[in-house]
Amino acid sequence: MTEQSAPFDVRLTAIRYAAQDTNLYEFRRLDGAPMPPIAPGAHIDIHLPNGMMRQYSLTTAEGDPNAYVVGIKKDRASRGGSKFIHDQLKVGTVLQLGGPRNNFPLDEKASHTVLLAGGIGITPIWCMAQRLQKLGASWEMHYSCRERPEVAFIDELSKLPNVKLHIDAESNGKFLDIPGIVAAAPAGAHFYCCGPIPMLNAYEEATKSLPEGHMHIEYFTAKEAAALDGGYKVRLERSGQEFTVPPGKTLLHVLRDAGVDVSYSCEEGVCGSCETVVISGTPDHRDNILTEAERKASKTMMICCSGSKSDLLVLDL
CATH class of the missing domain: 2.40.30.10 (Translation factors)
Structure with missing residues (x-):
């Protein structure tokens, strides 16, 4: 980040x-x-x-x-x-x-880049496309919208031959063929997707066999519900404070109620502003930012939505 x-x-x-x-x-x-x-x-x-x-x-x-x-x-x-x-x-x-x-960085060294956008998810994808075009890189974009009036940046995109537009209303009810796009991409390609939840779910399914680090995704809304099981303690290493997180409350709510000054914004695990270093314990990750490898390492967590699988969680706060 x-x-x-x-x-x-x-x-x-x-x-x-x-x-x-x-x-x-x-x-x-x-x-x-x-x-x-x-x-x-x-x-x-x-x-x-x-x-x-x-x-x-x-x-x-x-x-x-x-x-x-x-x-x-x-x-x-x-x-x-x-x-x-x-x-x-x-x-x-x-x-x-x-x-x-930046929780959605572009790997500019990829041999080929496949960009997929749905609706307003075009905003970070269009930013990537402009950069790749300037670099003279190998790339393609697939942009899906429900109806043609909803297509943003249409004048600029229409000038680029490697951009393919999919309009649901003009495709006999067929949605963007994400599995087909993934299958047709050259070996070693990197994939980026931003759009509505159904599209992201289809994208995750289609790219689950890709090598680690080749699949990139950004969510606008939470994918998982926040951890509300409670029943664990959290210790703040720097201040020495210790709190019990009860059922029905998030870790962030407990810290805020106690007057602890912590950074946060979305409260859904999609923005990264509350990312906190974990000293010990096993977080129950519920964010949409950390990779599977980062979740396993558990060096950091998003305290707005994640909880703890261990009885005690020690944070660098």
Whole structure:
């Protein structure tokens, strides 16, 4: 994961139409300084005036160094994030950004790269495509949307011959053939996917036999329910504090209730802001960030959603 800067003040300087219900939002620092550097796959935290914090992927890593641009789709089931942004944010609004963080980094040395995007999942994937195109790398993209008006960046993508667009409404009800795409890729290819949960589930199934490190995935929402079994203790090594996590509460809730200052944001294990070093104990991992190898090593955990399989968990806090 990339290191993140402390939250900083920005102004919303432009809002541009990208597709049906999807806008591009451009932010610039109030002090005029360059934005922290980013790489494809990075996302930022947007601290909203309504008290919420939401994470959104950056659409370009090599554009204006003084600006960040994110693509945000107005979710019909919005809990107040995307709806607030679309309905309330105006050009000139001042707010704070946190990050950047990158839990979805691009391996630029891959012999061939296969990019798969579904809906608004195109935002980090398009960022990767621009970088690969600039490098002259071997790559292909498969982008699926329910209907054609929902396709973002369509003018730019239509100019690239290695981009294939799949429109569900125009395909006799057939969804993107992910197993076929994986099977047709050359040996040694790296795969990246971001999109809705059904697509990610199909992608995980199709790529389960790939060599370790060749399958990359990013979730926008939690894949697993948070660990709420409780019944274990957590010790904070630096402060010496010890707490019992009861059934029905997450580890994060217990620490917050006790006034412990910890970093967190999404509370679903998808953003990485609460990643904490594990000194001893066996975490019950429920995040969507750590690889299987990282889960087995259990050197870190996401305390917002994960719990403990051991009676005592010792954290570097």
